[in-house]
Structures are given as structure tokens and as C-alpha cells.
Amino acid sequence: MMLYHDVLIVGGGLAGLRAAVGLCDKYDVGLLSKVYPIRSHSIAAQGGINAALANNPNAKDDTWEKHAFDTVKGSDYLADQDAAELMCQEAIKIVYEMEHWGCPFSRFPDGSIAQRPFGGAGYPRTCYSTDLTGHVLLNTLYERAVFKGVKVYPEWFVIALVNDGGQCHGVIAFDLKNGEIIPIRAKAILFATGGYGRVYFYSTNALINTGSGIGIAYKAGVPIKDMEFVQFHPTALIGTNILMTEACRGEGGYLTNKDGERFMKRYVPNAMELAPRDIVSRSIQTEIDEGRGLEHPLGKYINLDLRHLGAEKILAKLPGIRNICLDFIGIDPILEPIPIMPCQHYSMGGIDTNERCETDIKGFYGAGECACVSVHGANRLGGNSLLETIVFGKLASFAIDEYLQNGEIKLDERLLMSRKEEMEKKIHRLIHEGNEKPYTILSDLSKTMSSLVGIFRKKEELGQAVKNIGEVKERYKHVHVSSPKLHMNHELLNAIELEYMLEVAHTIALGAYLREESRGAHFRRDFNTRNDTDWLKHTIAKIGTDGEPVISSKKVVITKYQPMERKY
């Protein structure tokens, strides 16, 4: 069996759904999702989506240009400025579009969409729906997809991308429910597969965020970009590492150490808790490292104190946060401070695309967190990730439409069949050979990443990480899956994805090892300043013929914002 779609979208989160909605009236679109689309990680985003609507009485002179400047500055000047400008221009239209499609945004007294302050932004421009913004946006786009009759394949996942080096022909997919390996031909393919949080041991991400989409593209020869830039969120609950949204600080929450001191005054006296995430994360880690953190059986922590906001405000603006605290750590933030630590949160790097979501391979596109456009550069501002997913999901649909209109596209079925056979052999090997549990390898990998490729980095540690990753890659050759049944075999899914996670981790560690400067989220203790002379450039990783990554670089696009020292 072989399936066909004009366009195949991989990923059922915000980017994938927005692209599907944009294309399904005109083309035969199929959307593959590893889970039911409504279970995608977009659902977990809490804080909000940035757009210069100028609705806030204190921000009547906000403009998309100011939003673009904040984004570029926040990125530590590594963002491509043309892409950042495009995103900020589109932001206003996108937020209105989502509202027209039913998104229940929180409102100001005049009935306009409410906006609140977020870190690194000069204006209160983050639109939100209490602290469930991702939930309402994903529901709205899924509702729109139902309205449009988008064809969804739930619980299907892609195990290989098929291309001939120049043009893409389809994917090899796996139907989890029936346990079948099925090639899908498609003239255009969009990966909107999300981030790679689970290559880290401490991560705010969903369990499904394995980054396999990035790894699959990389293994298929697509260049990937800026993988060393990993965002650590300052405030994740200790233990489960569930995210405590930046809106906690946007609404006025304090960070305090064991002496009850608002320590951000030592690091960023002007912005305090509303400094960008990279700076706040390093400040918290420093407090912990220097012995001013608190102790808990689940680990060392810092307090996120919301008590002074009062019960009414917490219930109105942060109800989801309160529920998470009650359910997962037995704390009511109305009465007690929340114990938090910084941990991996977001992948700035990903599949190398331009602002049209195009890659090096014709017919192959990337959007959302799995892609690196790059609008976030070295550090993403809160409220810009939801924005990126929907804007670039939409722009990908435009680019794909143009591509499909331009001439005949011939698809090579034999290439798909031979890749299918390779995948069948690989799965056979996973089931019938080896003795390593996939989880043991993943656990060793993720611990290496959290301990050696973390918030503070240095040469020896990064070198050790690259070495460790080489060793787990060797061990992967002996990985073994317990059950020969292919349907609903989640261990098999984990084992297949693990191969791609190893590649993703390798490019992160190697990129971090090579980049001898500190920029945004990438902080080297041994090179602790930004070095524009040598490093104002993107890192590009491409798989070599020997399977090892080959690193090169690419110019950063600068339009009107000249790099300057980043001060808050």
C-alpha cells in the first residue's frame, strides 16, 4: 500500500494545523500527527502571544517595528532581521484572524483583546487567555480544521523523509494503531514536529517532544541551524519540571532566595523579574550555585512568590498555574511561594529554513519549533513562540501553494519503496537483535545533556558531552525492543525516535563546543562575552558521508537594527 497527498503535513500542533487550514480548500492535504492533534505540545503554552495591537492604555504608540526591535535585541542579534520583521508585521493580522475564528482572548474593559507585559519587551503586548493561551489557540485551530474537513491521520508518525538530494518525494510513515509501515507520496511536505526537550533530563516539555522531526530531516541530508541555542526557562516546578508561565512574572510575581531577597536587583536592577529568560535563568542558577537557594527532597530551588498578587488576581489571571501547583506539588500559590528551578524549555535551533519556510530540498518545508527561520536567534522572548508557529504555518501554506502551481512535479515511487524496505529491516533488527533497553540509552543521553550542555557551559564539559554522545550512539546499535507486535508498540516508537534524538543531541553539543563566545542562551564560562567579529553567524550542521556532522556557517541577515550591547 502507498498513499498519496498533494501536501503532507507532519505535526498537528499550531504550525501544522494553520498550514493545513490554509491549503485544504485548494489541495488534497493529509495531516499526520503522532498523537491526536489536540494533545500536541502547543496545548501546554500558557503565557500568551505577542502582537503590537496597541490595545493597552499604556502602549498606544506600540508598533510592529518596536516589536521587531525587541525581538532582535532579545535574540542577542542572531535573529535574521528580515524574518523577525515579517513575523512582527504578520502578528497583528494573525491575532485578529485567530480571534475571528473563535479564540477566547482575555479582554480589556473596552472589549478589546487584553495585553500584558512579558520579559524583554518594551511594551505590554502579550495577548492572552488567562494562563491557557496555547490551549485556546490550539482548540481554535483544531476547530477550524474540523470546519474545513482537514484529513487527519491521528497516531501516525513519520520514520523517514524520502528525497533524492534535490527534491522531496514523500515519507515513510508508521500507523501506530495498525502497526503498519506505509509510504506516502507527496509533492510538498511540511514538518511542524515541534521541539526536542526530551533530549534533556530536566525539561518543561511534553513526553512527545523528542525532536525526531529535526533528526529525520538531518539524517535525510537537510541542513539544520543554530542547534547550540537551547532555551532554559527560569521557572519550572521542581520535581516534574512543569512550566510556571512567564505570565507569573508578567503579572507581578517575585523571585526570592533563601533570605527572602528579590535577588534580581543584583543582576538586572531595571527590568528585575521581567528581564529576558536567558538572563533570569542564569541569575537563578547563580543564586543556587552560590548557596542562596533552598533545599527540598526534589532538589535545590528558588521561590516564585505570587502571594502579594492576592487570591482574586491569581484566580482570574493564573488559574491554570494554581491548579498545577495543587495537583503536582500540593502547594497553593495563594498561600505559599512556588519552588522553581530553571530547565530546558525551547529549541531556538532546528531545520534551516528561510522566511518562506523553504529548505535546501525542493518541496520540503519546516515551520514552528522544529524549524529555525531564524526569528529567535540566540534567545527567544516569551510570547513569540506561539506567534511564530501560527505566522510561519500560514506563510508555509503560501509558499507551498506557489510551489505546487509552478510546473510538473514527478514523484519517484521506487525510491519510496526502497526506503520502506530499509525501514522494515531496521525495525526487524530492533525487535530481533540487541540487548540494550531504549530507555537506558535515553536516560544516559539526557543526563549528559542536562549536566554538560546546560545553562553554563565550558570547553572540557562540552568535549566530554560529545564523547559521551558518541558512546551512546555506539550502544544504540544494540538497542532491543521487547515486543514483536508492531501495533500500539510505544517502546518501538521510542526506540525509532531515539536514533534521531542522538543526532539532535550531537549537533547541539558540537555546536556549543565550537562556538567560543557567549550569546543569548549559549553561555560559555570560558568565553563569557559576545564576540561579533568572529561569531555573528549561524551555525549550520549537515550530515557528512561518514554519518558525522559537518559544521559550516551562514551570514545573519541585518536590515536596520545594528548590533549593540544588550542592556536592560
Added chain:
Amino acid sequence: MITASEYTFKILRYDVKEPETEPFFESYRIKVLPGLTVLAVLLRIRDEIDGTLSFRSSCRSAVCGSCAMVINGKIDLACRTQVVTFGSNTIILEPLPNFEIIKDLVVDMTPFWNMYEKVKPYLMRTSTDPDKEIEQSEEDRSRIDQVVNCILCACCYGACPVLSRDPEYAGPAALAKLERFVLDSRDERPASALDAVNNDRGVWGCDTILRCIDACPKDVRPTDSIVSLRKKLVKHKLFGKGIK
């Protein structure tokens, strides 16, 4: 010093592709630290003890709705249920009722999504959209807050006594979703849009014994939505009032 206690997890095993093997409970003994959730234990069982076990999970933070199941007789999300909250060292896990089992704790959700789609779960408008936002007061928005919380986990669907005898009943989640749009000040659906549920397999099918409310992990109250829809339909029929 926090110590781990030993628990026995009895988990229902079944494979739709091997119908000749009757469902049975398999026991796993495992040491659990206080604070761990049922999902965390399930993951450990699959990762370290038995890779053949099937269950769904995604967010592990009670927002995605993947891991709904029956835990010691109560329907809930495995990810938000702490193991120590049960006064016993035996935890029994079963798949959601009112669904066909595919494998172990994984059920076939297709009927649930079919019902969801049937109620036309999207904003319907006849007016032209403004260039900016459609204005809505915070008061109007907050009216839908509670229903908006629904994560479509199907806990309510599993708990519903009507569905256990009539699989064609639309079910609590779909009807709550319908009310979310009927209540939305921006929605302009005509009364006829409710025809599909104005029957015994729609809003009139509910037993109003509130099991869905009891089962909901997000404090949504589907029965209230159903009763509210009934009132609107009655007013519409008797007094010709709109459903909005």
C-alpha cells in the same frame, strides 16, 4: 528521610488483535517515592520492567488529556493522580469504559471524535468580520471560561451511564463543547444548528445524574451545559426565542 514504599500495580492487559485471549490483570511490584504520579509509575514500568505495556501519554501535566483511565475504580488522568493518595498499596488500572479496547489501557477514541465533530464545534458567523477584533466584554468571555477548560480527555464520556447503553448518544464532552459556542457572544449560529442534538441521542438523552461532572479533571460541568441547552430549546419552541 523520604522512603519508597512497595506497591502492586494490577493493570488490565488485552489485545484486540488477539481476541482469543481474554482480558486479564497483570501485576507489577514496584517501589514508589511519595509524590510520584500514576503516569510516572506507568512510564517506569514500560521503560524498566515491561516494554510490551501500552498506554497513552503526552503532556504529563494535566493539560493534554491523553492519559485518562480508571484508577482504583475512579476515572481520572493518570498524570495528575498521586500514588500515595490511595489508602492501599494496590493500585488497579483499567482502560476508559464505553470504548473498545485496542491494547491494554489504549482505547479506540473514534466514536468520541465523531460526536465532537457532529455538534459543529467551531465559531459560526454570518456578519462580516471587522478589521480588528470582534469586541467582547470580559464578562461575556468569562461566561464561557469554564466550558473552554475542557481538554477533551473523554473522562466524562467514560463515566456516562447513557453511553454505556446507547453508543449513539452524543455524550457530555460534545454537548459541553456545543454550549461553549452557543454561549459565545460572537457566535451567530441559527437555532436550526441545534437540530442534530434536539433528540434523545442529543441533549434529551442525558440522565442528569452528574457522573460526568464527578469525573471531569478540569471542573467542567457538562450536565449544566446540557440542561442549559435544553432550556434554550424549550424557550425557542414555546416563545420563538433565539437560542443565543
